[in-house]
Amino acid sequence: MKLTSKTRYAMRAMVFLAECGESAPQPLSRIAQCGMPVNYLEQLLGTLRKHGLVRTVRGNQGGYLLARSAGDITLLDIITAVEGPIKKSLCYTNTGVCSKQENCGVNKAWEKVTSGIEQVINRVSLSDMVTGS
Amino acid sequence: MKLTSKTRYAMRAMVFLAECGESAPQPLSRIAQCGMPVNYLEQLLGTLRKHGLVRTVRGNQGGYLLARSAGDITLLDIITAVEGPIKKSLCYTNTGVCSKQENCGVNKAWEKVTSGIEQVINRVSLSDMVTGS
DNA sequence: GTCAATCCCGACCTTTTTAATCGGGATAGA
């Protein structure tokens, strides 16, 4: 339950791209000036591209652009892209001594928690992050 | 944004203690039968005790008990105890090139996210986890 | 009073994950 550099960097990069708009593609070196190691950022942007959140223009004068409008990208999209899908609890998998195996209360309660968190994160869009709304 | 073994173990232990009720203190060795390494669990229970979630009876016939009623302990209490308080975003701390420093949109949006998540987690009590409500 | 069961605690080690670096290849505008 913690915010990693990966997510923080990805958020910064996406917010920056959102602020830049559709004008021109922003080169990696420019985005990295937001305070991130350029080589590491490159990996993250690759991941974001593979998940369809940014698109690229290759070659000279190339760079990165948002793949969709900022209002159409949520924090859940970004976090899921770089951190993977939000994990589910495994609940009493080992010895079974504590009984109840599959449909135990912990599982049900945890299910409620994860979907609740997903909702919260999914309600914040990239444009919200730009405007602070 | 992931569930660690620490949290999973702590949840199991707390749920087990909740199921045992106020009858007798449960020794570490018994709790560990839920499928956790005993020495590691000991550390976790020490942390939970320091945060006032369990109390102990020392000496022979001793063990661990919930410090409060199961309805009065939430998932937020447990997670905060073992993982520390839910972190806040730092937002653009390095070069300042991306402008806006303090009260930027990302900070505001992230603030909303963390408090939202806290609410979700805080609404699930230990007794909810036992009953699955 | 002794003994055994128990909590207590800090130090250490191992494994996994995260973060960062590097080198070379592909692409395309000027």
Place this chain on the structure above:
DNA sequence: TCTATCCCGATTAAAAAGGTCGGGATTGAC
């Protein structure tokens, strides 16, 4: 053709998580 750029896998370094160990303190049972 040259250079700025994306692309990508391999490697390393740093940090965190997960787990182990040994010895000390407490206390009920006998």
